[in-house]
Amino acid sequence: xxxxxxxxxxxxxxxxxxxxxxxxxxxxxxxxxxxxxxxxxxxxxxxxxxxxxxxxxxxxxxxxxxxxxxxxxxxxxxxxxxxxxxxxxxxxxxxxxxxxxxxxxxxxxxxxxxxxxxxxxxxxxxxxxxxxxxxxxxxxxxxxxxxx
Numbered sequence: 657x658x659x660x661x662x663x664x665x666x667x668x669x670x671x672x673x674x675x676x677x678x679x680x681x682x683x684x685x686x687x688x689x690x691x692x693x694x695x696x697x698x699x700x701x702x703x704x705x706x707x708x709x710x711x712x713x714x715x716x717x718x719x720x721x722x723x724x725x726x727x728x729x730x731x732x733x734x735x736x737x738x739x740x741x742x743x744x745x746x747x748x749x750x751x752x753x754x755x756x757x758x759x760x761x762x763x764x765x766x767x768x769x770x771x772x773x774x775x776x777x778x779x780x781x782x783x784x785x786x787x788x789x790x791x792x793x794x795x796x797x798x799x800x801x802x803x804x
Contacts, residue, residue: 757797
């Protein structure tokens with residue numbers, strides 16, 4: 657019994673350690689696609705969008721990158737450099753990255769509300785508007801859920 661308990665503890669420790677490999681990296685170590693995306697939407701000349709830090713998170717089955725700016729805005733990318741999450745404290749999410757059907761829905765139903773956050777998941781897009789309204793769309797741009 658002691659051997660089994662010891663083995664389970666050791667396996668748990670290895671998994672926990674493997675999942676907690678968050679480390680700072682230079683911007684140049686981001687995948688090329690993430691570098692291009694960041695430079696396209698955030699000018700290094702703008703003092704609000706100077707990079708505070710970039711992290712690489714090596715998870716057990718996946719990995720991701722996070723770019724955080726001095727103003728608190730943040731971008732998350734998958735291991736291939738494709739954006740996953742765009743959280744804007746000071747800015748608005750650029751229309752170019754919002755799928756067209758979602759843009760159309762927002763323009764028709766919430767024309768005066770800026771998009772402050774977009775998150776792309778395997779099955780949906782989650783949108784947060786200025787004022788706190790949250791919407792979820794399927795990958796085809798159909799509204800699935802609306803939370804106030």
